[in-house]
Amino acid sequence: MPSMSNSIPQNAAEDPEREKFRSFLSHHVISPLTKPRELIATHDVLMITLDALRYDVAQDALAAGMTPNFEDILPGSSWELRQTPGNFTYSAHQAFFAGFLPTPDSPGPHARLFAAKFSGSETTDEDTLVFESADIVSGFASLGYHTVCIGGVGFFNKQNPLGCVLPSLFAESHWDESLSVTSRNSTANQFSLAVDIANHSVAADKRLFTFINVSALHQPNCIFSQNATEDTKQTQMEALAYVDRHIPMLLSRLRHRAPLIVLIFSDHGTAYGEDGYVGHRINHETVLTVPYIDFVI
Numbered sequence: 001m002p003s004m005s006n007s008i009p010q011n012a013a014e015d016p017e018r019e020k021f022r023s024f025l026s027h028h029v030i031s032p033l034t035k036p037r038e039l040i041a042t043h044d045v046l047m048i049t050l051d052a053l054r055y056d057v058a059q060d061a062l063a064a065g066m067t068p069n070f071e072d073i074l075p076g077s078s079w080e081l082r083q084t085p086g087n088f089t090y091s092a093h094q095a096f097f098a099g100f101l102p103t104p105d106s107p108g109p110h111a112r113l114f115a116a117k118f119s120g121s122e123t124t125d126e127d128t129l130v131f132e133s134a135d136i137v138s139g140f141a142s143l144g145y146h147t148v149c150i151g152g153v154g155f156f157n158k159q160n161p162l163g164c165v166l167p168s169l170f171a172e173s174h175w176d177e178s179l180s181v182t183s184r185n186s187t188a189n190q191f192s193l194a195v196d197i198a199n200h201s202v203a204a205d206k207r208l209f210t211f212i213n214v215s216a217l218h219q220p221n222c223i224f225s226q227n228a229t230e231d232t233k234q235t236q237m238e239a240l241a242y243v244d245r246h247i248p249m250l251l252s253r254l255r256h257r258a259p260l261i262v263l264i265f266s267d268h269g270t271a272y273g274e275d276g277y278v279g280h281r282i283n284h285e286t287v288l289t290v291p292y293i294d295f296v297i
C-alpha cells in the first residue's frame with residue numbers, strides 16, 4: 001500500500017473521493033435519530049468513538065476546512081457540544097455501553113436513545129430502546145445483531161485482563177498494533193477491517209453492530225503532522241483531518257450493506273497545558289466537553 005500524506009488537507013475540487021462522497025450523500029437522506037426502536041431489524045448500527053478528541057479542536061478543524069467530509073454530514077456544519085459521563089477511556093466507555101452516551105449540554109432531563117433496564121430511570125421515555133441486559137452491546141445481540149469491536153487504544157488491546165473487559169462485551173473483537181495509537185495508518189486499517197467484516201464475514205440478512213474506537217486522536221497524535229514532536233491542539237486537528245479522509249469509504253461501504261444508525265462522538269477530551277493540566281482523567285473543561293453527532297442514513 002502506498003504511504004499516505006497525513007498532514008495536508010486535500011482540496012475538495014481535486015479529490016475524486018470527495019466528489020464520490022458528495023454523490024453518495026445526494027442519493028441517501030440523512031435524518032435525525034429519534035426513534036431507534038422503530039429501526040431495529042432493518043438498520044445496522046455504527047458507533048465510533050474518536051478517542052480523546054476535544055470539542056474545540058473538532059470545531060476549529062471544521063472552521064479551517066480541514067474536515068470537509070464531517071462537514072457534509074454534520075447538521076448545520078457544526079458538532080453538537082455534549083458532556084462526557086467519564087473523563088478517561090475506561091469509565092467513559094463503561095457508561096456508553098451501559099446506555100449513557102454523552103449528555104446534551106443543557107438542563108435536562110434528556111431522554112436517552114438506548115438504556116439498560118433499571119427501575120426509577122428518569123431519562124427513559126417511550127422512544128428509548130430499553131434492553132433487559134446490563135449493557136447495550138449484549139442488548140443488540142439479543143435482538144439478533146452480530147456485534148463487532150475494533151480497537152483502539154490500550155483499553156481494547158486484549159493483552160491483559162483489564163484490556164479484555166470492554167472487547168469481551170462483543171461477539172467478535174479485534175486489536176493489533178496496526179490499529180493502535182502508534183500506527184500512522186490506524187484509521188485506514190480500522191475502517192478497512194470494519195468494511196471487510198461487514199461485507200464478507202456476516203450474512204447479508206444478519207444485522208450488524210459495529211463499534212470502532214478510533215485511536216488516531218489519542219496521544220501521540222503528532223505522528224500525523226510533519227515535523228511535530230509533541231501533541232498540541234494543532235496536531236490533534238491534523239490527526240482529525242487524517243481521520244476525515246477515511247470517513248467516505250466507511251460510511252458509503254457500510255451503507256451499501258444496509259441502512260445505518262450512526263453515532264460518532266469523543267469519549268473525552270484532553271488538556272494541552274490549560275491551567276497547568278496535561279492529559280485526561282481530570283475534570284477539566286477541555287476533558288469533559290466532547291463533540292457528538294448521531295443520524296440515520
Ligand SMILES: [Zn+2]
Pocket residue numbers: 051052088089090153267268
Ligand atoms: Zn479515551
